[in-house]
Amino acid sequence: MASAGAGRPVDKGGFPVGQWTPELLADAISSIDTNRAGVDLRTVQLWFQENDKGISADNIRWLARIFGCGDPEASGAWQVELSAANRRLVAKRRKKKAGRQSQFRSAETIEEAVAGNAPANTPAVVAKRNGRRFNLATKTEALFGSQSSMALPLVVFTGACALGLISFTLNIHSVVFSPESGTSKQVGFLWAPNWTITFLAVLPLYLALVIDLLRCWKEEWRPRLVAISDPAFPSVGWEYRLAAASYAFWATFLITVIVASGYNWTATHLIPLLIGDPGSWAVDWGRIAIVRPELISVPSAIAFTGLVFLFNGFTAYLFFAGHVFLHLMKHDYIDLVKGLDGGFSQVSVPEIEDISLSLMQGIFRCTSLGVVITILMKLQSSYLQSDYVNLIEWLVADFRSPFGDHESVVRESASRGTAPGFYYSFFCLLAIVGTFANASIRIRWILMRVDGSRFRRRHFVPWVLMNGAMGLLVISYFLIGVLPGSIFFLLFSLVLTGYLLSKPAPTWRQESQ
Numbered sequence: 001m002a003s004a005g006a007g008r009p010v011d012k013g014g015f016p017v018g019q020w021t022p023e024l025l026a027d028a029i030s031s032i033d034t035n036r037a038g039v040d041l042r043t044v045q046l047w048f049q050e051n052d053k054g055i056s057a058d059n060i061r062w063l064a065r066i067f068g069c070g071d072p073e074a075s076g077a078w079q080v081e082l083s084a085a086n087r088r089l090v091a092k093r094r095k096k097k098a099g100r101q102s103q104f105r106s107a108e109t110i111e112e113a114v115a116g117n118a119p120a121n122t123p124a125v126v127a128k129r130n131g132r133r134f135n136l137a138t139k140t141e142a143l144f145g146s147q148s149s150m151a152l153p154l155v156v157f158t159g160a161c162a163l164g165l166i167s168f169t170l171n172i173h174s175v176v177f178s179p180e181s182g183t184s185k186q187v188g189f190l191w192a193p194n195w196t197i198t199f200l201a202v203l204p205l206y207l208a209l210v211i212d213l214l215r216c217w218k219e220e221w222r223p224r225l226v227a228i229s230d231p232a233f234p235s236v237g238w239e240y241r242l243a244a245a246s247y248a249f250w251a252t253f254l255i256t257v258i259v260a261s262g263y264n265w266t267a268t269h270l271i272p273l274l275i276g277d278p279g280s281w282a283v284d285w286g287r288i289a290i291v292r293p294e295l296i297s298v299p300s301a302i303a304f305t306g307l308v309f310l311f312n313g314f315t316a317y318l319f320f321a322g323h324v325f326l327h328l329m330k331h332d333y334i335d336l337v338k339g340l341d342g343g344f345s346q347v348s349v350p351e352i353e354d355i356s357l358s359l360m361q362g363i364f365r366c367t368s369l370g371v372v373i374t375i376l377m378k379l380q381s382s383y384l385q386s387d388y389v390n391l392i393e394w395l396v397a398d399f400r401s402p403f404g405d406h407e408s409v410v411r412e413s414a415s416r417g418t419a420p421g422f423y424y425s426f427f428c429l430l431a432i433v434g435t436f437a438n439a440s441i442r443i444r445w446i447l448m449r450v451d452g453s454r455f456r457r458r459h460f461v462p463w464v465l466m467n468g469a470m471g472l473l474v475i476s477y478f479l480i481g482v483l484p485g486s487i488f489f490l491l492f493s494l495v496l497t498g499y500l501l502s503k504p505a506p507t508w509r510q511e512s513q
Helices: 022-030 041-047 057-069 072-115 121-134 136-144 151-170 198-227 238-244 245-273 298-338 348-384 391-403 421-458 460-479 488-504 508-512
Strands: none
Touching: 022 041, 022 057, 057 072, 057 136, 072 198, 136 198, 136 238, 136 245, 136 298, 151 298, 151 488, 198 298, 198 348, 238 245, 238 298, 245 298, 298 348, 298 421, 348 391, 348 421, 348 460, 348 488, 391 488, 460 488
Protein backbone atom coordinates (compact mmCIF):
# COMPACT_ATOMS: atom_id res chain seq x y z
CA MET A 1 0.00 0.00 0.00
CA ALA A 2 2.96 2.30 0.54
CA SER A 3 4.12 1.57 -3.02
CA ALA A 4 0.62 2.27 -4.36
CA GLY A 5 0.50 5.56 -2.49
CA ALA A 6 -2.72 4.73 -0.61
CA GLY A 7 -4.03 7.85 1.14
CA ARG A 8 -1.75 10.27 -0.71
CA PRO A 9 -3.16 13.23 -2.65
CA VAL A 10 -4.35 12.40 -6.18
CA ASP A 11 -3.87 14.17 -9.49
CA LYS A 12 -6.58 15.18 -11.97
CA GLY A 13 -6.85 11.60 -13.19
CA GLY A 14 -7.52 10.31 -9.67
CA PHE A 15 -4.14 8.58 -9.28
CA PRO A 16 -1.86 9.09 -6.28
CA VAL A 17 0.88 11.64 -6.89
CA GLY A 18 3.56 9.22 -5.74
CA GLN A 19 4.63 6.51 -3.38
CA TRP A 20 5.07 6.75 0.35
CA THR A 21 8.61 7.05 1.63
CA PRO A 22 9.52 6.53 5.29
CA GLU A 23 10.07 10.28 5.64
CA LEU A 24 6.73 11.25 4.06
CA LEU A 25 4.81 8.64 6.04
CA ALA A 26 6.45 9.66 9.33
CA ASP A 27 5.61 13.32 8.69
CA ALA A 28 2.00 12.46 7.78
CA ILE A 29 1.47 10.42 10.95
CA SER A 30 3.10 13.04 13.16
CA SER A 31 0.89 15.76 11.66
CA ILE A 32 -2.32 14.09 12.88
CA ASP A 33 -3.88 16.42 15.46
CA THR A 34 -4.77 13.72 18.00
CA ASN A 35 -1.32 12.10 17.75
CA ARG A 36 0.57 14.18 20.28
CA ALA A 37 3.52 11.80 20.61
CA GLY A 38 4.14 11.54 16.85
CA VAL A 39 6.24 8.72 15.46
CA ASP A 40 9.98 8.23 15.18
CA LEU A 41 11.46 8.10 11.66
CA ARG A 42 13.53 5.05 12.56
CA THR A 43 10.32 3.22 13.56
CA VAL A 44 8.73 3.91 10.18
CA GLN A 45 11.92 2.87 8.38
CA LEU A 46 11.67 -0.54 10.08
CA TRP A 47 8.22 -0.99 8.53
CA PHE A 48 9.76 -0.78 5.07
CA GLN A 49 12.34 -3.44 5.91
CA GLU A 50 11.90 -7.20 6.10
CA ASN A 51 11.51 -7.79 9.82
CA ASP A 52 9.37 -9.83 12.21
CA LYS A 53 8.58 -7.11 14.74
CA GLY A 54 5.34 -5.92 13.17
CA ILE A 55 3.59 -2.64 14.03
CA SER A 56 2.20 -1.59 17.40
CA ALA A 57 -1.53 -1.15 17.97
CA ASP A 58 -1.28 2.65 18.28
CA ASN A 59 0.72 3.02 15.08
CA ILE A 60 -1.72 0.71 13.25
CA ARG A 61 -4.46 3.12 14.26
CA TRP A 62 -2.58 6.10 12.82
CA LEU A 63 -1.59 4.17 9.71
CA ALA A 64 -5.21 3.15 9.13
CA ARG A 65 -6.23 6.78 9.39
CA ILE A 66 -3.66 7.76 6.75
CA PHE A 67 -4.76 5.00 4.34
CA GLY A 68 -8.41 5.84 4.99
CA CYS A 69 -7.86 9.55 4.27
CA GLY A 70 -9.33 10.46 7.66
CA ASP A 71 -12.75 8.94 6.88
CA PRO A 72 -13.99 7.15 10.06
CA GLU A 73 -15.59 4.21 8.25
CA ALA A 74 -12.67 3.67 5.88
CA SER A 75 -10.18 4.09 8.72
CA GLY A 76 -12.04 1.47 10.78
CA ALA A 77 -11.98 -0.98 7.90
CA TRP A 78 -8.26 -0.37 7.34
CA GLN A 79 -7.59 -0.91 11.06
CA VAL A 80 -9.32 -4.30 10.94
CA GLU A 81 -7.31 -5.36 7.88
CA LEU A 82 -3.97 -4.11 9.19
CA SER A 83 -4.57 -5.74 12.59
CA ALA A 84 -5.38 -9.03 10.89
CA ALA A 85 -2.20 -8.83 8.81
CA ASN A 86 -0.16 -8.02 11.89
CA ARG A 87 -1.73 -10.96 13.70
CA ARG A 88 -0.79 -13.28 10.85
CA LEU A 89 2.77 -12.01 11.10
CA VAL A 90 2.83 -12.74 14.84
CA ALA A 91 1.45 -16.24 14.25
CA LYS A 92 4.02 -16.87 11.55
CA ARG A 93 6.80 -15.74 13.87
CA ARG A 94 5.58 -18.02 16.65
CA LYS A 95 5.36 -20.94 14.24
CA LYS A 96 8.94 -20.40 13.14
CA LYS A 97 10.11 -20.12 16.73
CA ALA A 98 8.21 -23.26 17.74
CA GLY A 99 9.69 -25.12 14.78
CA ARG A 100 13.22 -24.14 15.76
CA GLN A 101 12.61 -25.17 19.39
CA SER A 102 11.08 -28.48 18.28
CA GLN A 103 14.09 -29.24 16.09
CA PHE A 104 16.47 -28.40 18.91
CA ARG A 105 14.57 -30.52 21.44
CA SER A 106 14.29 -33.45 19.03
CA ALA A 107 18.03 -33.37 18.38
CA GLU A 108 18.70 -33.13 22.10
CA THR A 109 16.40 -36.08 22.81
CA ILE A 110 18.08 -38.21 20.13
CA GLU A 111 21.53 -37.44 21.51
CA GLU A 112 20.46 -38.36 25.06
CA ALA A 113 18.73 -41.51 23.85
CA VAL A 114 21.86 -42.57 22.01
CA ALA A 115 23.85 -41.90 25.16
CA GLY A 116 21.42 -44.08 27.09
CA ASN A 117 20.28 -41.43 29.53
CA ALA A 118 17.12 -40.03 27.92
CA PRO A 119 15.09 -38.06 30.49
CA ALA A 120 11.66 -39.37 31.49
CA ASN A 121 9.93 -36.01 31.05
CA THR A 122 10.92 -34.96 27.53
CA PRO A 123 8.21 -33.15 25.55
CA ALA A 124 7.55 -36.21 23.42
CA VAL A 125 7.19 -38.45 26.46
CA VAL A 126 4.95 -35.97 28.26
CA ALA A 127 2.73 -35.57 25.18
CA LYS A 128 2.45 -39.32 24.83
CA ARG A 129 1.62 -39.74 28.50
CA ASN A 130 -1.00 -36.96 28.38
CA GLY A 131 -2.51 -38.54 25.28
CA ARG A 132 -3.21 -41.72 27.25
CA ARG A 133 -4.76 -39.80 30.15
CA PHE A 134 -8.56 -39.56 30.14
CA ASN A 135 -9.57 -35.93 29.62
CA LEU A 136 -13.13 -35.43 30.87
CA ALA A 137 -13.35 -31.83 29.64
CA THR A 138 -12.39 -32.78 26.09
CA LYS A 139 -14.70 -35.77 26.06
CA THR A 140 -17.58 -33.65 27.31
CA GLU A 141 -16.95 -30.98 24.70
CA ALA A 142 -16.98 -33.70 22.06
CA LEU A 143 -20.46 -34.71 23.23
CA PHE A 144 -21.71 -31.13 22.99
CA GLY A 145 -19.78 -30.40 19.81
CA SER A 146 -20.99 -33.36 17.80
CA GLN A 147 -21.52 -32.86 14.08
CA SER A 148 -25.12 -33.88 14.63
CA SER A 149 -26.33 -31.28 17.13
CA MET A 150 -29.45 -33.31 17.96
CA ALA A 151 -27.60 -36.52 18.83
CA LEU A 152 -27.24 -35.79 22.56
CA PRO A 153 -30.82 -34.48 23.10
CA LEU A 154 -32.16 -37.52 21.22
CA VAL A 155 -30.18 -39.87 23.45
CA VAL A 156 -31.70 -38.25 26.56
CA PHE A 157 -35.18 -38.33 25.04
CA THR A 158 -34.81 -41.98 24.05
CA GLY A 159 -33.55 -42.90 27.51
CA ALA A 160 -36.56 -41.21 29.11
CA CYS A 161 -38.91 -43.12 26.77
CA ALA A 162 -37.17 -46.39 27.70
CA LEU A 163 -37.66 -45.72 31.42
CA GLY A 164 -41.33 -45.00 30.80
CA LEU A 165 -41.74 -48.29 28.94
CA ILE A 166 -39.99 -50.19 31.74
CA SER A 167 -42.35 -48.61 34.29
CA PHE A 168 -45.24 -49.97 32.19
CA THR A 169 -43.84 -53.51 32.32
CA LEU A 170 -43.35 -53.22 36.09
CA ASN A 171 -46.89 -51.85 36.47
CA ILE A 172 -45.80 -48.76 38.39
CA HIS A 173 -46.50 -46.20 35.68
CA SER A 174 -49.82 -45.34 37.36
CA VAL A 175 -50.25 -46.35 41.01
CA VAL A 176 -52.76 -45.06 43.55
CA PHE A 177 -51.44 -45.31 47.12
CA SER A 178 -54.05 -45.37 49.91
CA PRO A 179 -52.47 -44.77 53.33
CA GLU A 180 -54.16 -45.83 56.55
CA SER A 181 -54.83 -42.20 57.40
CA GLY A 182 -55.36 -39.55 54.77
CA THR A 183 -56.53 -39.47 51.18
CA SER A 184 -55.36 -41.70 48.36
CA LYS A 185 -52.58 -40.36 46.12
CA GLN A 186 -51.40 -41.03 42.58
CA VAL A 187 -47.69 -41.88 42.86
CA GLY A 188 -47.08 -43.50 39.46
CA PHE A 189 -43.81 -42.90 37.59
CA LEU A 190 -45.49 -41.25 34.60
CA TRP A 191 -47.42 -38.89 36.88
CA ALA A 192 -44.24 -37.29 38.20
CA PRO A 193 -43.39 -34.22 36.04
CA ASN A 194 -39.83 -34.08 37.34
CA TRP A 195 -39.20 -37.50 35.74
CA THR A 196 -41.36 -37.21 32.62
CA ILE A 197 -41.68 -33.62 31.38
CA THR A 198 -38.11 -32.83 32.43
CA PHE A 199 -36.45 -35.69 30.54
CA LEU A 200 -38.87 -35.84 27.60
CA ALA A 201 -39.02 -32.12 26.78
CA VAL A 202 -37.19 -29.56 28.91
CA LEU A 203 -33.77 -31.21 29.25
CA PRO A 204 -33.45 -32.19 25.55
CA LEU A 205 -34.37 -28.61 24.58
CA TYR A 206 -31.80 -27.28 27.07
CA LEU A 207 -29.06 -29.50 25.64
CA ALA A 208 -29.95 -28.46 22.08
CA LEU A 209 -29.68 -24.77 23.05
CA VAL A 210 -26.32 -25.25 24.79
CA ILE A 211 -24.97 -27.15 21.77
CA ASP A 212 -26.12 -24.42 19.38
CA LEU A 213 -24.75 -21.65 21.61
CA LEU A 214 -21.37 -23.38 21.91
CA ARG A 215 -21.21 -23.85 18.13
CA CYS A 216 -22.07 -20.18 17.48
CA TRP A 217 -19.45 -19.04 19.96
CA LYS A 218 -16.59 -21.19 18.65
CA GLU A 219 -17.35 -20.94 14.92
CA GLU A 220 -18.89 -17.47 14.49
CA TRP A 221 -18.74 -15.00 17.36
CA ARG A 222 -15.31 -15.79 18.79
CA PRO A 223 -13.51 -15.60 15.41
CA ARG A 224 -15.15 -12.24 14.73
CA LEU A 225 -13.96 -10.86 18.08
CA VAL A 226 -10.47 -12.24 17.46
CA ALA A 227 -10.40 -10.56 14.04
CA ILE A 228 -10.94 -7.10 15.55
CA SER A 229 -8.84 -7.65 18.68
CA ASP A 230 -5.47 -6.07 19.28
CA PRO A 231 -2.63 -8.47 18.35
CA ALA A 232 -0.47 -6.83 20.99
CA PHE A 233 -2.77 -8.44 23.59
CA PRO A 234 -3.09 -12.08 22.47
CA SER A 235 -6.07 -13.88 23.99
CA VAL A 236 -6.01 -17.28 25.63
CA GLY A 237 -7.02 -20.00 23.19
CA TRP A 238 -10.25 -21.91 23.69
CA GLU A 239 -8.41 -25.24 24.00
CA TYR A 240 -6.21 -23.86 26.79
CA ARG A 241 -9.24 -22.42 28.58
CA LEU A 242 -11.04 -25.76 28.31
CA ALA A 243 -8.03 -27.66 29.65
CA ALA A 244 -7.73 -25.24 32.59
CA ALA A 245 -11.36 -25.96 33.52
CA SER A 246 -10.79 -29.71 33.74
CA TYR A 247 -11.12 -29.64 37.53
CA ALA A 248 -14.57 -28.02 37.19
CA PHE A 249 -15.82 -30.88 35.01
CA TRP A 250 -14.46 -33.49 37.41
CA ALA A 251 -16.02 -31.72 40.40
CA THR A 252 -19.33 -31.55 38.55
CA PHE A 253 -19.13 -35.25 37.73
CA LEU A 254 -18.42 -36.26 41.33
CA ILE A 255 -21.18 -34.07 42.76
CA THR A 256 -23.90 -35.04 40.27
CA VAL A 257 -23.16 -38.73 39.73
CA ILE A 258 -21.62 -39.82 43.04
CA VAL A 259 -23.33 -37.55 45.57
CA ALA A 260 -26.58 -36.18 44.12
CA SER A 261 -27.54 -39.46 42.44
CA GLY A 262 -25.57 -42.33 44.01
CA TYR A 263 -25.79 -41.23 47.63
CA ASN A 264 -29.33 -39.90 47.15
CA TRP A 265 -30.51 -43.23 45.76
CA THR A 266 -28.83 -45.16 48.57
CA ALA A 267 -30.32 -43.03 51.33
CA THR A 268 -33.83 -42.49 49.95
CA HIS A 269 -34.53 -45.75 48.09
CA LEU A 270 -32.00 -48.55 48.54
CA ILE A 271 -31.87 -48.58 52.35
CA PRO A 272 -35.66 -48.10 52.84
CA LEU A 273 -36.35 -50.91 50.36
CA LEU A 274 -33.87 -53.26 52.05
CA ILE A 275 -35.20 -52.68 55.56
CA GLY A 276 -38.85 -52.48 54.45
CA ASP A 277 -39.50 -49.12 56.10
CA PRO A 278 -39.94 -45.83 54.18
CA GLY A 279 -39.06 -43.89 57.32
CA SER A 280 -39.56 -40.16 56.93
CA TRP A 281 -39.59 -40.31 53.13
CA ALA A 282 -42.85 -39.86 51.25
CA VAL A 283 -44.12 -42.95 49.45
CA ASP A 284 -43.70 -42.60 45.69
CA TRP A 285 -43.20 -44.93 42.71
CA GLY A 286 -39.73 -45.88 43.99
CA ARG A 287 -40.85 -46.87 47.51
CA ILE A 288 -44.29 -48.28 46.70
CA ALA A 289 -42.86 -51.83 46.96
CA ILE A 290 -42.57 -51.34 50.73
CA VAL A 291 -46.31 -50.84 51.26
CA ARG A 292 -47.61 -52.80 48.24
CA PRO A 293 -45.27 -55.75 47.65
CA GLU A 294 -47.95 -57.47 45.58
CA LEU A 295 -47.63 -54.73 42.97
CA ILE A 296 -43.84 -54.85 42.51
CA SER A 297 -41.16 -56.89 44.25
CA VAL A 298 -38.39 -55.27 46.27
CA PRO A 299 -35.58 -56.59 43.98
CA SER A 300 -37.41 -55.18 40.93
CA ALA A 301 -37.89 -51.86 42.69
CA ILE A 302 -34.20 -51.72 43.62
CA ALA A 303 -33.15 -52.47 40.04
CA PHE A 304 -35.54 -49.95 38.49
CA THR A 305 -34.79 -47.14 40.93
CA GLY A 306 -31.07 -47.77 40.50
CA LEU A 307 -31.44 -47.53 36.72
CA VAL A 308 -33.48 -44.34 37.00
CA PHE A 309 -31.00 -42.67 39.33
CA LEU A 310 -28.08 -43.76 37.17
CA PHE A 311 -29.77 -42.12 34.18
CA ASN A 312 -30.50 -39.09 36.34
CA GLY A 313 -26.87 -38.87 37.45
CA PHE A 314 -25.42 -38.72 33.95
CA THR A 315 -28.11 -36.34 32.66
CA ALA A 316 -27.52 -34.12 35.69
CA TYR A 317 -23.83 -34.10 34.78
CA LEU A 318 -24.67 -33.06 31.22
CA PHE A 319 -26.94 -30.33 32.59
CA PHE A 320 -24.34 -28.78 34.88
CA ALA A 321 -21.52 -29.37 32.38
CA GLY A 322 -23.58 -27.12 30.11
CA HIS A 323 -23.38 -24.47 32.83
CA VAL A 324 -19.61 -24.89 32.94
CA PHE A 325 -19.55 -24.17 29.20
CA LEU A 326 -21.70 -21.08 29.81
CA HIS A 327 -19.12 -19.80 32.30
CA LEU A 328 -16.25 -20.58 29.91
CA MET A 329 -17.91 -18.70 27.05
CA LYS A 330 -18.58 -15.74 29.33
CA HIS A 331 -14.96 -15.58 30.54
CA ASP A 332 -13.68 -16.02 26.99
CA TYR A 333 -15.89 -13.17 25.79
CA ILE A 334 -14.75 -10.84 28.58
CA ASP A 335 -11.06 -11.52 27.91
CA LEU A 336 -11.44 -10.95 24.17
CA VAL A 337 -13.30 -7.65 24.56
CA LYS A 338 -10.84 -6.47 27.21
CA GLY A 339 -8.06 -7.29 24.73
CA LEU A 340 -9.37 -4.56 22.46
CA ASP A 341 -7.91 -2.13 25.02
CA GLY A 342 -10.37 0.62 24.17
CA GLY A 343 -9.64 0.50 20.44
CA PHE A 344 -13.31 0.46 19.45
CA SER A 345 -14.03 1.75 15.97
CA GLN A 346 -17.41 2.74 14.57
CA VAL A 347 -17.43 -0.57 12.72
CA SER A 348 -16.51 -2.78 15.67
CA VAL A 349 -18.82 -1.29 18.33
CA PRO A 350 -22.14 -2.47 16.79
CA GLU A 351 -20.64 -5.90 16.13
CA ILE A 352 -19.39 -6.24 19.71
CA GLU A 353 -22.76 -5.14 21.07
CA ASP A 354 -24.76 -7.62 19.02
CA ILE A 355 -22.41 -10.50 19.79
CA SER A 356 -22.76 -9.59 23.46
CA LEU A 357 -26.55 -9.54 23.31
CA SER A 358 -26.68 -12.80 21.34
CA LEU A 359 -24.42 -14.49 23.91
CA MET A 360 -26.48 -13.15 26.81
CA GLN A 361 -29.74 -14.26 25.21
CA GLY A 362 -28.26 -17.72 24.72
CA ILE A 363 -27.27 -17.88 28.39
CA PHE A 364 -30.76 -16.70 29.38
CA ARG A 365 -32.43 -19.39 27.29
CA CYS A 366 -30.35 -22.13 28.91
CA THR A 367 -30.64 -20.90 32.50
CA SER A 368 -34.37 -20.16 32.24
CA LEU A 369 -34.99 -23.75 31.19
CA GLY A 370 -32.91 -24.82 34.17
CA VAL A 371 -35.20 -22.85 36.49
CA VAL A 372 -38.21 -24.50 34.82
CA ILE A 373 -36.72 -27.88 35.75
CA THR A 374 -36.42 -26.82 39.40
CA ILE A 375 -40.04 -25.63 39.30
CA LEU A 376 -41.17 -29.06 38.07
CA MET A 377 -39.21 -30.69 40.89
CA LYS A 378 -40.85 -28.48 43.50
CA LEU A 379 -44.31 -29.00 41.96
CA GLN A 380 -43.94 -32.75 42.44
CA SER A 381 -42.64 -32.36 45.98
CA SER A 382 -45.42 -29.93 46.94
CA TYR A 383 -48.04 -32.25 45.52
CA LEU A 384 -46.70 -35.16 47.59
CA GLN A 385 -47.16 -32.98 50.68
CA SER A 386 -50.77 -32.11 49.79
CA ASP A 387 -54.07 -33.92 50.34
CA TYR A 388 -55.08 -34.29 46.69
CA VAL A 389 -55.43 -37.48 44.68
CA ASN A 390 -53.21 -36.41 41.77
CA LEU A 391 -51.16 -33.50 40.54
CA ILE A 392 -53.80 -32.25 38.10
CA GLU A 393 -56.44 -31.97 40.83
CA TRP A 394 -53.95 -30.11 43.00
CA LEU A 395 -53.20 -27.62 40.21
CA VAL A 396 -56.91 -27.13 39.47
CA ALA A 397 -57.57 -26.51 43.16
CA ASP A 398 -54.77 -23.97 43.26
CA PHE A 399 -56.24 -22.31 40.17
CA ARG A 400 -59.65 -22.03 41.88
CA SER A 401 -58.30 -21.12 45.30
CA PRO A 402 -58.49 -17.32 44.87
CA PHE A 403 -62.24 -17.69 44.29
CA GLY A 404 -63.08 -20.06 47.13
CA ASP A 405 -61.73 -22.28 49.88
CA HIS A 406 -57.98 -22.72 49.59
CA GLU A 407 -56.83 -23.96 52.98
CA SER A 408 -56.01 -27.48 51.81
CA VAL A 409 -54.00 -26.22 48.85
CA VAL A 410 -51.17 -24.91 51.00
CA ARG A 411 -51.62 -27.23 53.98
CA GLU A 412 -48.99 -29.92 54.28
CA SER A 413 -49.94 -33.36 55.49
CA ALA A 414 -47.69 -34.69 58.23
CA SER A 415 -48.38 -38.26 57.17
CA ARG A 416 -46.81 -37.77 53.74
CA GLY A 417 -43.21 -37.68 54.91
CA THR A 418 -40.29 -35.63 53.66
CA ALA A 419 -39.88 -34.80 49.97
CA PRO A 420 -36.15 -34.53 49.09
CA GLY A 421 -37.02 -32.60 45.94
CA PHE A 422 -37.51 -29.48 48.06
CA TYR A 423 -33.85 -29.32 49.04
CA TYR A 424 -32.34 -30.61 45.81
CA SER A 425 -34.33 -28.17 43.69
CA PHE A 426 -33.37 -25.26 45.95
CA PHE A 427 -29.63 -25.86 45.63
CA CYS A 428 -29.99 -26.35 41.87
CA LEU A 429 -31.87 -23.05 41.71
CA LEU A 430 -29.01 -21.24 43.47
CA ALA A 431 -26.45 -22.56 40.98
CA ILE A 432 -28.60 -21.78 37.93
CA VAL A 433 -29.57 -18.26 38.97
CA GLY A 434 -25.96 -17.59 39.98
CA THR A 435 -24.83 -18.46 36.45
CA PHE A 436 -27.37 -16.09 34.90
CA ALA A 437 -26.78 -13.23 37.34
CA ASN A 438 -23.01 -13.38 37.00
CA ALA A 439 -23.19 -13.37 33.20
CA SER A 440 -25.79 -10.59 33.12
CA ILE A 441 -23.77 -8.29 35.39
CA ARG A 442 -20.37 -8.86 33.81
CA ILE A 443 -21.50 -8.76 30.16
CA ARG A 444 -23.50 -5.61 30.81
CA TRP A 445 -20.47 -4.03 32.49
CA ILE A 446 -18.37 -4.82 29.43
CA LEU A 447 -21.03 -3.34 27.14
CA MET A 448 -21.14 -0.14 29.17
CA ARG A 449 -17.37 0.02 28.82
CA VAL A 450 -17.63 -0.32 25.04
CA ASP A 451 -20.34 2.28 24.50
CA GLY A 452 -22.74 3.02 27.31
CA SER A 453 -25.11 5.36 25.50
CA ARG A 454 -25.58 3.03 22.54
CA PHE A 455 -26.21 0.11 24.90
CA ARG A 456 -28.95 1.97 26.74
CA ARG A 457 -30.73 2.87 23.50
CA ARG A 458 -30.56 -0.41 21.61
CA HIS A 459 -30.36 -3.18 24.19
CA PHE A 460 -32.05 -1.86 27.33
CA VAL A 461 -35.47 -3.41 26.61
CA PRO A 462 -34.32 -6.99 25.87
CA TRP A 463 -32.01 -6.84 28.88
CA VAL A 464 -34.88 -5.78 31.15
CA LEU A 465 -37.12 -8.51 29.70
CA MET A 466 -34.53 -11.20 30.37
CA ASN A 467 -33.89 -10.05 33.94
CA GLY A 468 -37.61 -9.64 34.56
CA ALA A 469 -38.49 -13.09 33.22
CA MET A 470 -35.77 -14.71 35.33
CA GLY A 471 -36.99 -12.82 38.40
CA LEU A 472 -40.58 -13.93 37.80
CA LEU A 473 -39.52 -17.56 37.43
CA VAL A 474 -37.60 -17.42 40.71
CA ILE A 475 -40.55 -15.82 42.52
CA SER A 476 -42.86 -18.47 41.05
CA TYR A 477 -40.59 -21.18 42.43
CA PHE A 478 -40.81 -19.83 45.97
CA LEU A 479 -44.59 -19.26 45.80
CA ILE A 480 -45.40 -22.87 44.84
CA GLY A 481 -47.20 -24.59 47.72
CA VAL A 482 -47.00 -21.43 49.83
CA LEU A 483 -49.40 -18.89 48.31
CA PRO A 484 -52.84 -19.92 47.04
CA GLY A 485 -53.28 -19.07 43.38
CA SER A 486 -49.56 -19.18 42.62
CA ILE A 487 -50.44 -21.01 39.40
CA PHE A 488 -51.45 -17.65 37.85
CA PHE A 489 -48.06 -16.16 38.58
CA LEU A 490 -46.35 -19.30 37.27
CA LEU A 491 -48.32 -19.29 34.02
CA PHE A 492 -47.49 -15.65 33.37
CA SER A 493 -43.80 -16.34 33.99
CA LEU A 494 -43.81 -19.34 31.64
CA VAL A 495 -45.57 -17.38 28.87
CA LEU A 496 -43.04 -14.53 29.07
CA THR A 497 -40.15 -17.00 29.15
CA GLY A 498 -41.56 -18.90 26.18
CA TYR A 499 -41.82 -15.66 24.21
CA LEU A 500 -38.18 -14.80 24.91
CA LEU A 501 -37.09 -18.35 24.09
CA SER A 502 -38.68 -18.10 20.65
CA LYS A 503 -37.47 -14.57 19.94
CA PRO A 504 -34.31 -14.63 17.77
CA ALA A 505 -31.33 -12.50 18.74
CA PRO A 506 -30.36 -9.69 16.33
CA THR A 507 -27.28 -10.16 14.18
CA TRP A 508 -24.88 -7.42 13.18
CA ARG A 509 -24.77 -8.52 9.55
CA GLN A 510 -28.52 -8.26 9.13
CA GLU A 511 -28.69 -4.81 10.65
CA SER A 512 -25.76 -3.49 8.64
CA GLN A 513 -27.16 -4.50 5.26
